Amino acid sequence: MSNTTTGDGFRILQPLWDIIKDGREEYLGSPLFPVFMSVTFYFVAVLPFMVIDLYGKEWHWVQKYKIQPSKEVW
Numbered sequence: 001m002s003n004t005t006t007g008d009g010f011r012i013l014q015p016l017w018d019i020i021k022d023g024r025e026e027y028l029g030s031p032l033f034p035v036f037m038s039v040t041f042y043f044v045a046v047l048p049f050m051v052i053d054l055y056g057k058e059w060h061w062v063q064k065y066k067i068q069p070s071k072e073v074w
Helices: 014-021 033-055
Strands: none
8 A cells, every 4th residue: 555545546636636736638738737846845845944054043942942142144
């Protein structure tokens, strides 16, 4: 049994893919789709760390985890 199915054969991500694919095959076949998805995923993954860097100096609970507490993020 693969990791993408449950015991009854239901695929976990299939409903999401069906919603994305429904009527948008021309966009999914575009050569720009993989580029758009990778850039979007990159910014979504980096956003929490960017927020912590920008506002972390005001959050004291973040300061105790800094490796170099005397250095400022700029």
